[in-house]
Amino acid sequence: MKERPENIIKDKDLVLIYLDEKRQFLVQAIKGLRLSSDLGDLNLTGIINQPFGYVGQTHLGRNFYCLKPSTADLMMKVRRTTTIVYPKDLGYLILETAIGPGSRVAELGTGSGALTLVLAKFVAPDGVVFSYERREDFIENAKKNIERAGYAANVEFKCTDVAKQGFGQTDVDAVFIDVPEPWVIVPKAFEALKGGHHLVSWSPNVEQVKSTIEALAAHNFQRIKVKEIIEREMLVRMQGVRPRERGITHTAYLVRAQKILATS
Numbered sequence: 157m158k159e160r161p162e163n164i165i166k167d168k169d170l171v172l173i174y175l176d177e178k179r180q181f182l183v184q185a186i187k188g189l190r191l192s193s194d195l196g197d198l199n200l201t202g203i204i205n206q207p208f209g210y211v212g213q214t215h216l217g218r219n220f221y222c223l224k225p226s227t228a229d230l231m232m233k234v235r236r237t238t239t240i241v242y243p244k245d246l247g248y249l250i251l252e253t254a255i256g257p258g259s260r261v262a263e264l265g266t267g268s269g270a271l272t273l274v275l276a277k278f279v280a281p282d283g284v285v286f287s288y289e290r291r292e293d294f295i296e297n298a299k300k301n302i303e304r305a306g307y308a309a310n311v312e313f314k315c316t317d318v319a320k321q322g323f324g325q326t327d328v329d330a331v332f333i334d335v336p337e338p339w340v341i342v343p344k345a346f347e348a349l350k351g352g353h354h355l356v357s358w359s360p361n362v363e364q365v366k367s368t369i370e371a372l373a374a375h376n377f378q379r380i381k382v383k384e385i386i387e388r389e390m391l392v393r394m395q396g397v398r399p400r401e402r403g404i405t406h407t408a409y410l411v412r413a414q415k416i417l418a419t420s
């Protein structure tokens with residue numbers, strides 16, 4: 157069966173090169189690209205014009221697999237200058253909003269751009285993510301990560317202090333907050349959001365959560381919820397199935413709330 161054009165690896169496409177769980181690389185398909193591993197050298201020039209799912213071999217005869225990167229792959233393998241939100245948390249937070257293609261989203265705390273990338277993918281092709289960050293060096297790194305993933309047209313970066321100057325936007329569909337003091341941003345988020353729409357934030361400590369909840373309640377937000385998500389992988393082997401000894405336990409407390417319009 158002939159492969160559909162969108163399943164063919166084109167020049168500059170992002171490809172996940174997978175040898176095994178310990179050896180996987182997110183690369184951009186370009187002519188002349190080579191990788192080295194303890195399982196052999198990989199000449200990746202030949203993967204262009206091959207379908208995703210193509211099987212190649214290292215010079216030592218070990219198979220490598222050319223896979224379509226998942227959204228989690230894209231965000232976890234950005235060049236990091238900061239910590240990032242984990243997929244287990246971000247998936248829940250996005251589903252707790254109403255964003256989709258065409259949405260206008262405000263994100264505070266650009267960091268490495270991992271969240272920015274995922275939000276841009278969700279609002280594409282004609283939506284926009286307004287990404288706010290106080291540090292220009294973080295923005296420059298995030299821009300490179302977003303450009304590499306192909307979503308630069310869907311992101312506007314803004315180097316500003318939102319706590320002092322606000323978002324400068326109104327009628328956005330969601331506000332995502334990733335800063336140490338989210339409660340300070342709550343009044344600014346209220347100004348930016350559409351009525352009935354969603355604010356989400358995440359914090360590692362319960363003291364931060366308490367202050368955030370108090371601010372939300374004081375600024376006309378309702379349906380306020382706080383959750384924590386624990387992830388544990390299962391080991392499936394011939395001798396038996398059991399949970400892996402280590403999992404991704406506490407990463408952050410997740411807060412969501414919705415804006416209520418002031419009553420007359």
